[in-house]
Amino acid sequence: MPTEVDEGNPWEYNFYTKDSQIKNPDKGVRLKEEYTLLMRWMKGIQKSLEKEWRIAFNSRKKDSAYWEERSKTFSNLYESVFSEWESRWESISKNAFKQGTSLAHETFASSQVIRDFKNDSRLLNKMTLLDRPFTDPKVIDSLLRDTLGYLRYALDGAEEKTTKILRITQQTLLEDDKLNQSIAKGLIEKNTWEAAKENLQKDFEKALKDSGISDGKFIEINGRNYHLDSYAETLARTRIREAQTAGVQRYAEESGQDLVRVSDHSTLTEKCEKFEGKIFSISGGSSKYPKLEMWTPFHPNCLHVITVYIDVVSIFGYDPYNGARNSSSALSDLRREELREQVEWMENERKKPPEFVPDRSKANISQPKLNYLLTDSGKSGLFKNEFGFSENNLGELEDSIRSSLEKKVSKVLITEDGIKYIVDTPIRNPNNDNRMLTIVWIKDNKSSLPRFITARPAKKKKEGNQ
Numbered sequence: 472m473p474t475e476v477d478e479g480n481p482w483e484y485n486f487y488t489k490d491s492q493i494k495n496p497d498k499g500v501r502l503k504e505e506y507t508l509l510m511r512w513m514k515g516i517q518k519s520l521e522k523e524w525r526i527a528f529n530s531r532k533k534d535s536a537y538w539e540e541r542s543k544t545f546s547n548l549y550e551s552v553f554s555e556w557e558s559r560w561e562s563i564s565k566n567a568f569k570q571g572t573s574l575a576h577e578t579f580a581s582s583q584v585i586r587d588f589k590n591d592s593r594l595l596n597k598m599t600l601l602d603r604p605f606t607d608p609k610v611i612d613s614l615l616r617d618t619l620g621y622l623r624y625a626l627d628g629a630e631e632k633t634t635k636i637l638r639i640t641q642q643t644l645l646e647d648d649k650l651n652q653s654i655a656k657g658l659i660e661k662n663t664w665e666a667a668k669e670n671l672q673k674d675f676e677k678a679l680k681d682s683g684i685s686d687g688k689f690i691e692i693n694g695r696n697y698h699l700d701s702y703a704e705t706l707a708r709t710r711i712r713e714a715q716t717a718g719v720q721r722y723a724e725e726s727g728q729d730l731v732r733v734s735d736h737s738t739l740t741e742k743c744e745k746f747e748g749k750i751f752s753i754s755g756g757s758s759k760y761p762k763l764e765m766w767t768p769f770h771p772n773c774l775h776v777i778t779v780y781i782d783v784v785s786i787f788g789y790d791p792y793n794g795a796r797n798s799s800s801a802l803s804d805l806r807r808e809e810l811r812e813q814v815e816w817m818e819n820e821r822k823k824p825p826e827f828v829p830d831r832s833k834a835n836i837s838q839p840k841l842n843y844l845l846t847d848s849g850k851s852g853l854f855k856n857e858f859g860f861s862e863n864n865l866g867e868l869e870d871s872i873r874s875s876l877e878k879k880v881s882k883v884l885i886t887e888d889g890i891k892y893i894v895d896t897p898i899r900n901p902n903n904d905n906r907m908l909t910i911v912w913i914k915d916n917k918s919s920l921p922r923f924i925t926a927r928p929a930k931k932k933k934e935g936n937q
């Protein structure tokens with residue numbers, strides 16, 4: 472029989488199994504308030520975005536200054552989302568983390584083993600009884616950076632999409648105008664005009680639908696569109712869970728406990744099934760329990776809770792802690808440091824884009840990439856037929872691609888895989904074709920060298936755009 476539990480709220484961090492429950496003494500009141508305020512604020516932003524979008528769409532304005540202004544308005548809204556989270560999330564992480572330590576503490580305090588043997592040296596040799604919940608500024612800081620990194624990534628995507636769709640809107644209005652002028656001058660017939668207009672409208676509506684913006688959905692993840700506020704909710708819930716788990720994890724470390732247990736509410740989620748209700752060893756050094764491969768949340772919106780587990784056989788029978796602690800930790804010191812560096816690096820590059828591709832003298836262009844330009848069905852037409860490159864002059868192609876590094880970076884893109892540096896420039900080629908190319912370089916992380924990714928014809932700047 473499935474256990475009825477109420478653990479859907481991110482400010483609650485109670486631990487349920489089929490036969491028992493541990494109530495978190497920290498009721499999460501502050502966390503609930505802060506979460507509710509932030510989500511209410513996000514709903515307001517979503518409304519503003521939709522309103523701005525309607526204004527832009529209904530304006531029928533054609534001058535580019537107007538559209539640049541609209542673009543700026545959206546950009547400012549996205550920036551305000553970032554700064555709002557930046558100012559609120561530290562406190563939310565802190566309260567969530569504290570809840571994790573509270574739950575872990577309660578697990579200790581309510582344990583029969585602890586009550587019976589709290590003065591027994593065999594137990595005290597193995598674990599320290601911490602007397603109260605705590606926070607850890609280092610962990611809180613990395614949770615903040617990490618969350619802001621995800622948010623930045625989503626906001627950049629939304630902004631790019633918005634800009635694209637604003638361009639299409641303006642362009643459609645301009646074309647509309649041209650058609651009207653043509654018919655006024657008698658250059659085209661009315662029925663041709665109507666057909667053209669209908670096509671134009673269809674294209675436009677399709678572009679809106681594809682972008683997901685027509686009904687206010689701005690964020691695209693794995694091909695699905697989300698409203699900004701519902702994306703924010705998923706992000707908040709998942710990250711709060713992570714902060715709570717980090718609290719349990721740190722509590723386990725501080726108290727010298729190696730075993731943890733995953734809650735059980737008869738999940739229907741396949742991903743969580745194999746963990747549910749089971750006991751794991753953090754270090755992997757237990758011969759009785761398997762190593763914990765992953766901390767909760769196991770997936771976005773996951774409701775599972777982990778707390779420390781006190782196993783009397785383990786304590787008095789044999790040592791479950793032999794072997795290195797902590798290499799499986801989702802938030803090991805090393806990983807924390809990495810996350811922090813990555814996010815800071817991305818923020819810096821975004822705020823102050825470099826003039827040229829960084830470390831460009833050491834940039835790498837791989838042989839397979841060059842071959843790809845000459846053999847891929849979409850690329851070979853340009854690089855082989857039109858530019859006149861071939862397998863016999865690969866060196867020349869490489870030099871030409873490399874020479875783009877002498878040009879200034881026109882755009883910096885923050886992506887999940889690293890930072891992309893875009894250079895728009897023509898390149899030298901046997902047929903002296905001087906068309907503009909968009910050449911993409913990537914750095915996976917701060918210390919890696921830039922790599923050539925791809926080159927394609929630069930998109931033509933349309934009439935009326937900057």
Ligand SMILES: [Zn+2]
Nearest residue numbers: 743773774775
């Ligand atoms: Zn789950």
